[in-house]
Amino acid sequence: MSSARDRREVIVETRNLSMHFGGVRAVDQVDFTLFDKELRCLIGPNGAGKSTFFKCLTGQLSPTFGEVIIRGDDTTRAETHEIAGLGVGIKTQVPNVFDGLTVDENIWLSARRWHKAKRARTLTAETIERLKLGDIRREVVGRLAHGQRQWVELGMVVAAEPWLVLLDEPAAGMTHEETARTAELIKEINTEAALIVVEHDMQFIRMISQQVTVFHEGQILMEDTMEAISNDKRAREVYLGHRA
Amino acid sequence: MNGNNTLRQMRPVLVFAFIGVVFMFVAPYVLQLFTIINLTTAIALAVLALSLALVWGYGGILCFGQVAFFGLGAYAYTIAAINFGGSTWAILVAIMVASAFAALLGYFVFFGRVSDVYLGVITLTVTLIFFSLIRRTSGPEYKIGNALMGGFNGITSPPLNLPWDTSSFLFPEHVFYVAMAALILCYVFCGWLVTTHFGRVCVGIRENELRAELLGYDSRLYKLGIFTVSAGIAAIGGVLFCNGVGRITPDVFNLYNAALTIIWVIVGGRGTLIGPIAATFGLFYLTSALGGQSVLNNNLVLGVILIFFVLLVPKGVAPTLTDWFTKRRKPRRANRRRRRSQVNKA
Amino acid sequence: MDLVVAVLFQLVYGIANLALISLGLAIIFGMMRVINLAHGEFLMLGGYTVVVATNAGVNIWIAMLILAPLVVGIIGVIVERLLIRWLYGRMVDTLLATWGLSLLLIGLVTSIFGASTATTISPPLGIIRLGDYSASGYELFLIGVTIVLFIAVFATLKMTKLGLVARGTMQNPEMSSALGVSTTQVYMVTFGLGAAVTGLAGGLLAPVTGVLPTIGATYIAKAFITVISGGASILAGTAAGSILLGGINGIFAFITGPTIGEVALLVAAIILLRLMPRGITGRFFRKSL
Numbered sequence: 001m002s003s004a005r006d007r008r009e010v011i012v013e014t015r016n017l018s019m020h021f022g023g024v025r026a027v028d029q030v031d032f033t034l035f036d037k038e039l040r041c042l043i044g045p046n047g048a049g050k051s052t053f054f055k056c057l058t059g060q061l062s063p064t065f066g067e068v069i070i071r072g073d074d075t076t077r078a079e080t081h082e083i084a085g086l087g088v089g090i091k092t093q094v095p096n097v098f099d100g101l102t103v104d105e106n107i108w109l110s111a112r113r114w115h116k117a118k119r120a121r122t123l124t125a126e127t128i129e130r131l132k133l134g135d136i137r138r139e140v141v142g143r144l145a146h147g148q149r150q151w152v153e154l155g156m157v158v159a160a161e162p163w164l165v166l167l168d169e170p171a172a173g174m175t176h177e178e179t180a181r182t183a184e185l186i187k188e189i190n191t192e193a194a195l196i197v198v199e200h201d202m203q204f205i206r207m208i209s210q211q212v213t214v215f216h217e218g219q220i221l222m223e224d225t226m227e228a229i230s231n232d233k234r235a236r237e238v239y240l241g242h243r244a
Numbered sequence: 245m246n247g248n249n250t251l252r253q254m255r256p257v258l259v260f261a262f263i264g265v266v267f268m269f270v271a272p273y274v275l276q277l278f279t280i281i282n283l284t285t286a287i288a289l290a291v292l293a294l295s296l297a298l299v300w301g302y303g304g305i306l307c308f309g310q311v312a313f314f315g316l317g318a319y320a321y322t323i324a325a326i327n328f329g330g331s332t333w334a335i336l337v338a339i340m341v342a343s344a345f346a347a348l349l350g351y352f353v354f355f356g357r358v359s360d361v362y363l364g365v366i367t368l369t370v371t372l373i374f375f376s377l378i379r380r381t382s383g384p385e386y387k388i389g390n391a392l393m394g395g396f397n398g399i400t401s402p403p404l405n406l407p408w409d410t411s412s413f414l415f416p417e418h419v420f421y422v423a424m425a426a427l428i429l430c431y432v433f434c435g436w437l438v439t440t441h442f443g444r445v446c447v448g449i450r451e452n453e454l455r456a457e458l459l460g461y462d463s464r465l466y467k468l469g470i471f472t473v474s475a476g477i478a479a480i481g482g483v484l485f486c487n488g489v490g491r492i493t494p495d496v497f498n499l500y501n502a503a504l505t506i507i508w509v510i511v512g513g514r515g516t517l518i519g520p521i522a523a524t525f526g527l528f529y530l531t532s533a534l535g536g537q538s539v540l541n542n543n544l545v546l547g548v549i550l551i552f553f554v555l556l557v558p559k560g561v562a563p564t565l566t567d568w569f570t571k572r573r574k575p576r577r578a579n580r581r582r583r584r585s586q587v588n589k590a
Numbered sequence: 591m592d593l594v595v596a597v598l599f600q601l602v603y604g605i606a607n608l609a610l611i612s613l614g615l616a617i618i619f620g621m622m623r624v625i626n627l628a629h630g631e632f633l634m635l636g637g638y639t640v641v642v643a644t645n646a647g648v649n650i651w652i653a654m655l656i657l658a659p660l661v662v663g664i665i666g667v668i669v670e671r672l673l674i675r676w677l678y679g680r681m682v683d684t685l686l687a688t689w690g691l692s693l694l695l696i697g698l699v700t701s702i703f704g705a706s707t708a709t710t711i712s713p714p715l716g717i718i719r720l721g722d723y724s725a726s727g728y729e730l731f732l733i734g735v736t737i738v739l740f741i742a743v744f745a746t747l748k749m750t751k752l753g754l755v756a757r758g759t760m761q762n763p764e765m766s767s768a769l770g771v772s773t774t775q776v777y778m779v780t781f782g783l784g785a786a787v788t789g790l791a792g793g794l795l796a797p798v799t800g801v802l803p804t805i806g807a808t809y810i811a812k813a814f815i816t817v818i819s820g821g822a823s824i825l826a827g828t829a830a831g832s833i834l835l836g837g838i839n840g841i842f843a844f845i846t847g848p849t850i851g852e853v854a855l856l857v858a859a860i861i862l863l864r865l866m867p868r869g870i871t872g873r874f875f876r877k878s879l
Binding site for chain 1 (some may be wrong): 441444445447448450451452454455456457458459460461462463
């Protein structure tokens with residue numbers, strides 16, 4: 001199994017990645033590897049450093065030291081737009097959408113970043129179709145419900161046709177049905193792109209998971225399948241134990 | 245909505261532009277020359293308001309010193325026209341100088357990622373420094389080429405001439421045509437710009453800068469772009485202004501004028517281009533009417549207007565009216581749609 | 591030697607002057623994140639208070655040191671109650687509303703006192719000799735007052751209950767509300783105090799600059815860039831901003847004259863912001879007051 005994975009291209013790699021806030025080591029010397037077309041979930045209790053790690057990957061934070069390499073490019077101190085410009089789709093924890101614009105315009109702005117006007121238009125229509133946003137396409141996003149706004153943001157990620165997708169808590173605040181649809185969508189995205197998904201919701205992770213990385217106190221505690229992690233004593237102690 | 249038909253999106257802009265063209269040709273026949281000359285000044289100010297409506301209303305950039313680019317344009321035009329002995333290249337110089345200065349200032353503030361409140365204060369400060377700087381240039385040693393800076397008395401602006409014909413100057417009624425044409429062209433240009441990819445990205449950045457960055461747009465460059473363009477438009481206003489008034493003084497950079505520009509856009513509404521233009525004409529006539537009496541001070545009236553709008557009509561007149569109309573129309577449209585779907589089912 | 595002393599004195603006076611006109615603005619900005627665009631008009635009102643009071647026969651020291659801060663402080667509290675409190679958390683709207691206030695105050699004072707200079711007051715205290723050079727005793731006094739004022743604000747923030755509560759509220763409004771501290775009252779008092787310090791500065795400067803309804807505009811450009819360059823820490827920020835910008839202004843003014851001095855000050859501030867967008871104390875001395 002592992003030898004088969006090794007033959008695949010490494011597309012995200014962090015070496016010794018560390019982010020310190022004053023005396024707090026939010027992320028502490030993390031070595032992390034993601035292969036092409038892989039779907040990886042990051043879990044861990046609150047304050048384990050997974051969101052900080054995520055922000056270091058997306059350029060929202062500049063790490064104290066260490067390196068981030070995305071498909072051969074050193075992106076350690078890159079600006080967010082430079083990382084996105086590589087073809088990386090990003091969804092943040094708090095929905096970041098263009099509140100004053102319509103659903104259509106939101107998605108068009110994403111598609112148009114990569115394509116000429118005509119292709120952008122058809123891609124927007126396709127994305128809206130694919131995410132079933134047709135009924136609300138002319139609505140102003142700021143007036144939509146939380147779950148719908150999350151979907152608009154996912155739509156923007158999809159419309160950019162990324163080869164690497166970084167999602168921070170994509171299912172937060174969604175209904176059961178919406179969560180299930182999101183899991184479907186993530187699997188669909190995974191046929192074209194590699195994903196890193198930061199998540200709290202265990203059920204959601206079970207729906208999508210292949211490999212899971214457990215964060216604890218700023219470091220990687222272990223990496224394995226969800227099943228193995230559920231049965232691991234240490235992991236249960238630091239994370240699953242908290243929930244029980 | 246997806247940029248499929250620029251013409252259709254620009255329909256309201258073109259309607260207003262058409263009204264402007266009609267006004268341009270009718271006004272000189274109905275109005276007295278004195279009114280026409282006054283109007284020219286108001287038109288120049290409307291171009292300034294338009295430039296701020298673009299950069300603030302669409303770009304979301306809080307520029308409290310738009311009047312600096314306006315004044316810079318007026319000074320650059322005047323100095324260049326005196327030195328060149330003609331206005332044709334001077335107009336270009338005015339636009340270039342203001343845009344270049346905006347690009348330089350914008351580089352520091354946008355690439356420093358200065359927050360919007362700081363940006364407002366910095367641009368205002370720049371304006372006030374221009375004011376005190378140029379006021380002190382009254383000695384004979386302060387001259388650029390043949391143009392004496394003149395301190396607080398300012399400089400007499402050479403009138404516009406026909407392109408590349410420095411001997412045929414335009415008369416005030418002709419300057420009116422030029423000003424009106426310039427306003428209409430700038431308005432259509434801005435109206436077109438906001439429908440382009442560039443313009444929509446700017447609006448996106450106004451709505452959520454992080455999201456724009458996450459989509460891979462370098463927000464700093466877009467902000468710098470719209471800031472520079474709007475400074476160039478403000479400079480066109482400045483050129484028209486010093487032609488309408490006949491001279492340019494440092495008072496153009498004072499706190500009152502900086503505030504006035506902001507008030508036009510607040511009253512007219514952010515996120516619309518015609519609103520601030522209309523508000524400029526309205527307030528221009530209000531303040532000239534108030535100038536004739538001494539009970540109510542202009543500052544006092546403008547202060548009250550500004551506070552009133554910020555507290556009670558924060559969106560401004562034009563968007564509030566539009567909201568009101570769409571709210572009234574929406575139920576009717578929804579009814580129609582419901583009826584239609586019932587028919588379909590049947 | 592005497593020249594050096596005289597130049598140094600002017601430099602220190604320039605820095606103190608900058609600190610004096612900025613401190614009230616910094617208090618309000620640092621504690622409430624409100625940039626008061628009517629700051630210049632608060633200074634102007636302090637000046638008018640002194641002029642009106644001395645014309646009515648009040649001793650000039652009482653007028654400057656007691657009446658000016660008192661009157662402007664009260665005006666500040668009224669302004670906070672009527673205007674600012676509706677706009678907390680809306681920084682841009684607060685900025686615009688205080689700009690409206692600035693215009694309104696200019697208009698009001700012009701309507702009452704006229705547009706030209708009210709009676710001028712000559713600075714009290716005579717000339718002090720520094721060898722061959724003479725310095726104004728009043729300028730020396732202003733340097734002293736600025737230092738005392740900084741110490742007083744430091745003591746208030748550090749040692750009084752009000753200061754503690756105020757610092758707590760500024761850092762976490764919800765937490766303080768939960769502890770039973772009335773956030774509204776803290777904001778009101780803070781704004782009033784900031785206004786009072788500004789009024790004091792305006793009163794003290796009235797004999798030096800004279801008073802005009804529009805005199806605020808000459809102060810605010812400098813006060814704004816000092817506070818923004820300094821960053822959010824009230825005392826450390828204002829001190830750092832004043833020393834850096836006042837120093838640059840003074841040196842350039844000495845070499846090339848006052849006009850270039852002011853431009854140099856602005857250019858320095860803009861370059862500084864490119865490097866440190868949150869001001870000096872956003873980068874250094876972050877934990878200071």
